[in-house]
Amino acid sequence: MLKLLWLVVILAVLRGCTAQTPEAYLLQSYSLPPDLNFMPTLGNGHVGYTVFGDAIFMNGVYNGPSGNSKRARIPNWLNISTEVCDRFGCATDADVAVNGTSYEMDLRDGYFRSRTTYKGLGLTVEQRTYPHKYFNRALVYEVVATRNSGYTARANSPQFLRLSQHPGNASDAFEFVVVSNGSSASGDYRTIRGRTEVLEFERFQPEHQEIYVLFSESLEQPLQLEWPTWQAELSHRIIICIDRQQSVALKELQDVLQLNANSLLQRHTDAWRNFWDRDFSIELVGNAPELSQIINAGIFYLANSLPSLSTNQANEPFYGLSPTGLGRGNLEADYQGHNFWDTEIWMLPVVTHFGFEYGKQVLDYRSRKLEAAKYNARSKGFKGARFPWESAFTGTEVTNPCCPEVAQQEIHISPDISHALQKFLAQSGDFAWVCEKAWPIAAEVAEFVVSRAACEEFRPVCHLLNVMGPDEDHPDVDDNVYTNAVSKIALEFAEWAGVYCGNDSTELFEKWRLVNDRLLILHDTQLDYHPQHVGYVVNTTVKQADTILLGYPLGYDKSTTHLNDLRIYSNVTRESGPAMTWSMFAANYLTSKEEWTGHEYFERGYKNYVRPEFKVWSETPLGYEGSANFITGIGGFLQAIIYGYGGISFSRNDNKTMMNVRVGTAPLDVSEVHVNYLRYAHSTCRWIFGHAFSKMDCGARTGPDFVMVQGKKRTLLGRSFNVTLLKGDEPIQISYLE
Known part of the structure; x- marks a missing residue:
């Protein structure tokens, strides 16, 4: 009986090692993208790179002063190729079978591979590359050459493999010196030390x-x-x-080399499969295979820039999510690897569903850079904390010197961060975290907003003057409605958090409340819409989603005025706008129950932005220049699915958080959407929705019971519950008992 049990275990392990990747997770192509920028970008939160690219980047490592700071490029020594050779020479393209080379991005197992079949030589060469998800200081290249069945040795049979590196040009970011050339006799390894050339800002x-x-x-x-x-x-x-430490890199290398190649790959694929099977996934039921691949690729490209939570050695502090991820960052098209509002508004709402610890890692970057934000405010003559429009290693302003007005005027990033703190609280229900991390930031942001506001002496009105909203085509405007609305949200949250966390400064709260109450929100009563800013003229073209964000994600306005905003601005937003713009139109139309218009904008938000080979996103549609691996666009796209189609939201009401649920719908050609491992407070849920129903299945091992309110009906749910809503049912609010 014991032998039989062991046989079952061994067979299960073998099946796990050789299980075929489902089609929805396997991106295969027989040709490369015309632009190799649209090759997959791989990372593990510590290091990252683009396949076949010339650069490796490391979390938090930047070079250059102020606005010239950018991710410090490490030559891509992992960019390795293998040739098959005999004593007369090496195989050429003429030896490769028709469609003999396939390129595959395995999203479920987290690695890229190429496989080449040499028709006349009777052999196949497979090359794999990946940054290890558990041994996250390690980058791995593997090659496996196999002589095919029926192979017979001939005079021209390959007799050796030749491996060559293609790291690109020398780095201009580091001064590299060789510490050791390595020696098999001494047992050490080739070691290089790199020192960045230029400080970002000496004070910090x-x-x-x-x-x-x-x-x-x-x-x-x-x-x-x-x-x-x-x-x-x-x-x-x-x-x-x-x-950063030689001892850490050495231990990682020694630990990795103790494992054989199969075991090393298995540790990596196990970590990625655990993410898909335990952290987060979205499954589609219906006839939409390409959309399934785009969703899975989007989740993967966003997740692989995040820190692995289970690693061989402790992680370093995380330095945030830039618009094109960790594996890119020394080019202007990569925004130099800087952090923007993209992190909190576009990516964090999705990252939080991967797990609250991921969300905390992202937000902790802002907490650690609070002193730099306070310095930034003081240097401009204001109080509180003014988070820079672009930040990198030090947390000071690093916006490109080309665009000083952006750094000076896009002040909405500070209240954006405060808004994100409140949304994280609403979903996590972590009130202890609020007082430790959120309140110090929220208070300083409120102080900045108040010091930046211009209040009239004889009228109860305050303004934010000389600003730029998300629509960067209109600089130096007054009372951008998005900036003012998110600032009001930040002021309200700061006052609540201060009271909750035991601050008794009524004078401080009254000062914040006074500005909050008076801060102007423009409204055209004749057309019943929000002008984007003072002097905005209807039918004037705008760059991207701006005023429409008052509905989702801000939740500031859900009235008929918001619907009019959608209709007016949908007709004037320029075609070349960034990917997430159309996803926000989709989410807002879907939450406003205008489903067909929502479908139209949802498809518009990805079909012209995703490159076909490996489902890599571009910032701009085909025909326009834009950033590659644009994970900001991915964040907006996934929000449209979860919040727009899914019909959920999270909110705080006094000292209680709530999950708000309405009947959702599904994209075209999809009958059901399954969002697995959706998180609320101490529970993990499965959220299934289709065109006429929604099902919520939640469970929690510990913590208080949940309660559901639907209209005037209140139902105690316990720690685990199932709820089904049908089309026409009233929305519900789920919270937990005090």
Whole structure:
């Protein structure tokens, strides 16, 4: 009986190792994108790179002063190619079968591979590359060459493999020196130390940054691996480990090399499968295979810039999510790897569903840079904390010198961050976190808003003057309605958090409340819409979603005025606008129960932005120049699914948080959407919705019971519950008992 049990266990392990990746998670192409910027970008929160690219980037490592600061480029020593050769030369393209090379991004297992079949040589070469999700200081390249069944040795049979590195040009960000060339006799490894060339801002960065790069073996010259003609298979791997501390990188390399290649890959794929099976996934039921792949690719490209929560060695502090992710960042098209409002408004609402710890890691970057934000406010003559429009290592302003007006006028980023803190609280229900992390930021943001406001002496009206809203085509305007609305939300949240956390300064709260009550929200009574700013003329073209954000995500206005905003601005938003704009139109129309218009904008929000080979997003539609791997657009797209189609939202009412649920609907050609591992407070839920129903299945091991309110009916749900809503049913609010 014991032998039988062990046999079952072994078979289960083998099935796990060889399980075929479902089509929805496998992106396969027989050709590369015309623009290699649209190759997959891979990362693990510590390091990242774009496949076949010339750069590796490390979390938090930047080089350059102020607005010239950018992610410090490490040459991509992992960009390795393998040739099959004999004593007369190496195989050429003529030896490759028709469609003999396939390129695959395996989203479920988290690695990229190419597979080439050489028709006349009777062999296949598979190359894999990935940043390890558990051993997250390690970058892995593996090659497996196999002689096909029926192979017979011939005079031209390959006798060795040649591995060559293609790291690109030398880095202009680091001064690299060789610490050790490595020696098999001494047992050490080739080690390089890199020191950044230029400080970002000496006040908050007194020392240059250092990194150590360790190689399992040197490829300064092509590496030749002998492959006897009688040997059916040959495999080899190259490991590169990178960290700020040599000892950490060394331990990582030593720990990795203790595992054989199969075990190392298994640890990586197990970590990614745990994410999909335990953290977050979205499944579609229906006839939409491409949309399923785009959703899974979007989740993957967003998640792989986040820190792995289970790692071989402790993570360093996280430095946030930039618009094109961790694996890009030294180009202007990559926004130099800087952090914007993109992090809190476009990405964080989705990241929070991956798990609250992921959300905290992202928000903790702002907490650690609060002193720099306060310095930024003081340097401009204001109080409180003014978070810079672009920030990097130090948390000071690093906006490109080309655009000083953006840095000066897009002040909405500070209340954006405060709004994000409140939304995280509403979903997590973590009130202890509020007093420790959120309240200090919210208070300083409120102080900045009040000091920045201009209040009239003889009228009860306050203004925010000389600002720029999300629509960057209109600089230096007064009372941008989005900026004023999100500022009012920030002032209200700061007052609530102060009271909740025990601050008794009534004078402070009254000062914030006075500005909140008087801050002007423009409204045209004749057309019943919100002018984007003072002097806005109807039918004037705008760059992107701005005023319409008052509905979703701000939740500031859900009246008929909001519907009029949608109709007016949908006709004047320029075609070349960024991807997330149309997703926000979709989410807002869907939450306003205008489903067909919502479908139209949802499809518009991804069909012209996603490149076909590996479902990589562009910031702008085909035909326009824009950023690659635009995870900001991915965040907006996934929000449209979860919040627009799904019909859920989270809110705070005094000292209680609530999950608000209405009957959802599904995209065209989809009968059901399954959002797995949706989180609210101490529960984990499965949220299923279609065209006429919604089902919520939640469970919690600990914590108080939940209660549901529907109209005037109140129902005690317990710790675990199932709720079904049908079309026409009233929305419900779910909260937990005090």
